[in-house]
Amino acid sequence: MKNLQKNFFQKSSLMRIKLFKKFYSLKEGHPGSVFSIIDILIVLYYGGFVKFKKKGKKKIPFDDVIMSKGHATVGQYPILHDLGVISDFNWKNWNNNKNKSSLRMFGNSHISGIKASTGSLGHGIGFATGIGFSSLKKKINKKIFVIISEGELYEGSTWESFFLLSSLKLPNVYIILDINNNIILGNPKKCLPLGNIKKKIESFNIKTFACNGHNFKEINLKLKKMKKINGPTCLIAKTIKGKGLKMMENKPQWHYWNDISVSEYNKSINELKNK
Amino acid sequence: MNLKINNMGNLSFQRDQFIKVIYQAAKKNKSIYFISIDFGAPALDAFRFKLKKQFIHLGICEQNAIDFASGMALEGDKVYVYAMAPFLSLRCLEQHKVATCLMNLDVCSIVTGIGLSYANSGPTHYSTEDLSCLRSIPNSYIFTASDPITASLIAKETLNFNRPKFVRLDRKSSANFLPLANLKNIKDGFRYLRKAKNKKEICIIGHGTIIERAVKAINQMNNFQASNISLIDLIRCKPFPLQLKKIINSYNKILTIDEQSSESSLGSIIFENSKSSKIIKPLSLPDKFIFENLGRDKLLDKNGLSVKNIKLNLKSLLR
Numbered sequence: 001m002k003n004l005q006k007n008f009f010q011k012s013s014l015m016r017i018k019l020f021k022k023f024y025s026l027k028e029g030h031p032g033s034v035f036s037i038i039d040i041l042i043v044l045y046y047g048g049f050v051k052f053k054k055k056g057k058k059k060i061p062f063d064d065v066i067m068s069k070g071h072a073t074v075g076q077y078p079i080l081h082d083l084g085v086i087s088d089f090n091w092k093n094w095n096n097n098k099n100k101s102s103l104r105m106f107g108n109s110h111i112s113g114i115k116a117s118t119g120s121l122g123h124g125i126g127f128a129t130g131i132g133f134s135s136l137k138k139k140i141n142k143k144i145f146v147i148i149s150e151g152e153l154y155e156g157s158t159w160e161s162f163f164l165l166s167s168l169k170l171p172n173v174y175i176i177l178d179i180n181n182n183i184i185l186g187n188p189k190k191c192l193p194l195g196n197i198k199k200k201i202e203s204f205n206i207k208t209f210a211c212n213g214h215n216f217k218e219i220n221l222k223l224k225k226m227k228k229i230n231g232p233t234c235l236i237a238k239t240i241k242g243k244g245l246k247m248m249e250n251k252p253q254w255h256y257w258n259d260i261s262v263s264e265y266n267k268s269i270n271e272l273k274n275k
Numbered sequence: 276m277n278l279k280i281n282n283m284g285n286l287s288f289q290r291d292q293f294i295k296v297i298y299q300a301a302k303k304n305k306s307i308y309f310i311s312i313d314f315g316a317p318a319l320d321a322f323r324f325k326l327k328k329q330f331i332h333l334g335i336c337e338q339n340a341i342d343f344a345s346g347m348a349l350e351g352d353k354v355y356v357y358a359m360a361p362f363l364s365l366r367c368l369e370q371h372k373v374a375t376c377l378m379n380l381d382v383c384s385i386v387t388g389i390g391l392s393y394a395n396s397g398p399t400h401y402s403t404e405d406l407s408c409l410r411s412i413p414n415s416y417i418f419t420a421s422d423p424i425t426a427s428l429i430a431k432e433t434l435n436f437n438r439p440k441f442v443r444l445d446r447k448s449s450a451n452f453l454p455l456a457n458l459k460n461i462k463d464g465f466r467y468l469r470k471a472k473n474k475k476e477i478c479i480i481g482h483g484t485i486i487e488r489a490v491k492a493i494n495q496m497n498n499f500q501a502s503n504i505s506l507i508d509l510i511r512c513k514p515f516p517l518q519l520k521k522i523i524n525s526y527n528k529i530l531t532i533d534e535q536s537s538e539s540s541l542g543s544i545i546f547e548n549s550k551s552s553k554i555i556k557p558l559s560l561p562d563k564f565i566f567e568n569l570g571r572d573k574l575l576d577k578n579g580l581s582v583k584n585i586k587l588n589l590k591s592l593l594r
Contacts, residue, residue, distance in 0.1 A: 108377070108378075109349075109377075109378045115349065116345075116346075116349065116374075116378065117373060117374075117377045117378050118373075119373070120369060120373050122338075123342050123370070123373060123374060125342075126338070126339045126341075126342025126343050126345075126346060126370075126374075127342055127343075127345060127346040127349065127374070128346060129339075129342075129343050129346060130342065130343040130344060130345060130346020130347040130348070130349065130350070131346040131347070131349055131350050132346070133343070133346070133347060134346065134347040134349075134350035134351070134352050135350055137328075138350065138351075140350075156338070157338040157339055157342065157370075160336040160338060160339035161339045161342065161343070163334075163336075163339075164333060164334075164336070164339055164343060
């Protein structure tokens with residue numbers, strides 16, 4: 001377990017650096033949202049929750065991760081690159097002004113390892129429910145992890161899909177709700193309060209867990225518990241928007257990339273290396 | 276020679292003919308699923324009760340239905356989603372874009388009750404803008420049935436390919452146009468209901484049951500006038516049939532007819548696919564919400580789609 005934890009820490013730091021460098025070179029992106037979810041992605045992909053399979057010479061995920069908060073799909077890219085799913089060519093040539101790489105700021109199903117196209121909010125649980133339903137019918141024992149943001153709780157389609165998921169009692173669909181207390185204009189509590197989210201989701205008979213979304217041990221433990229539940233589950237992960245860099249943490253303006261100087265860039269890289 | 280519309284004693288509903296075909300296919304293919312958004316049909320009962328595992332009643336949730344169907348299609352299933360036209364087209368328009376069409380998935384939306392099918396229900400239930408909205412989404416195939424046999428043949432065609440599809444059906448029962456449609460017509464995307472005997476003066480292009488009115492208008496004209504008029508049923512407006520593109524450009528004048536609002540009618544499609552020098556007269560509903568309680572026939576009469584008005588326009592084009 002200690003080795004696993006150490007691996008999580010190393011990967012977490014490495015992926016944040018890779019992503020930060022990309023954002024800096026692309027001069028755009030959603031670093032706040034990506035850094036809030038990256039530790040959960042690390043546990044999903046490196047903790048053995050997402051299994052892989054061979055398709056010809058290629059390695060592709062067997063289990064699915066649907067990034068319903070599509071602006072954070074970018075967080076999956078360096079991990080999928082590290083795991084050999086996204087090619088070196090696509091990762092290295094990802095440049096918005098050259099149309100060489102298949103990678104985009106929002107994920108789509110043409111990208112290796114990305115199951116569904118997302119970007120518009122409120123679609124992910126519906127997709128996951130359909131995938132979960134079909135794979136169960138086909139007796140395919142796969143897991144579907146769907147990552148949503150608290151902002152998506154404002155979308156009516158999210159609640160429609162909670163209702164269906166609950167009614168179908170699908171045990172292979174795992175919702176991870178990233179609560180970073182920030183939507184574009186600030187804290188939802190000060191915008192349009194969402195109320196008691198846990199209570200609302202549990203009212204659908206979806207077993208709900210909570211964790212610190214940056215504590216690997218807790219995430220790992222809760223995901224293991226979720227696997228044992230015979231029905232749909234939800235993990236409410238409390239996270240920090242922009243986690244890892246002081247200049248970004250809990251700053252709504254870092255939903256989008258901001259121009260920074262070379263010295264700020266170097267300082268940030270050092271900060272990420274020393275985490 | 277009069278065009279024949281009514282094969283009396285043989286009235287049926289497009290939706291029943293469509294569903295019967297899918298039901299027969301689903302009995303053999305367990306990957307075919309039918310999702311109803313709380314919407315029924317006599318023919319659907321067999322599906323509901325005999326193929327319970329392949330029938331899903333999702334309640335009233337068009338947005339989630341399309342996302343759910345897309346998830347199923349991502350796993351290789353062939354999914355049919357069935358609901359009332361105004362809701363299955365516009366309520367979940369973004370789901371059609373982001374889910375089915377963007378990912379190019381095998382989901383067929385059966386958009387039932389197009390135009391003023393639900394007459395007297397008012398603007399919420401009329402589907403007079405679905406064509407332009409759905410047509411604007413890339414990757415989609417759009418079929419419109421003009422009679423029950425065409426609906427059943429379109430159903431057969433939908434089984435043959437796995438792209439996103441919209442099938443637009445009427446609500447009312449009707450007879451089949453003669454000569455009966457065949458599978459080649461569906462593959463071609465159009466069929467001639469009448470070919471002008473003389474020079475290629477005027478071609479009427481329509482789709483849906485509103486074609487009945489064009490037929491009546493032609494039948495009420497004198498033989499000389501009628502002999503200059505062709506009538507085409509545009510079964511698949513997207514992708515637009517290549518063969519038809521050549522055909523329409525061989526006519527001097529074109530009259531289009533459909534039950535959509537003027538801002539989104541079939542006329543636009545024909546404009547886009549013909550030479551700019553062509554004279555094209557689009558007949559459709561006005562760009563307004565219709566509230567009158569008159570029944571479908573009278574509403575159509577009152578809103579520019581009367582047989583009399585079609586005749587007047589034809590005569591004016593013949594001059």
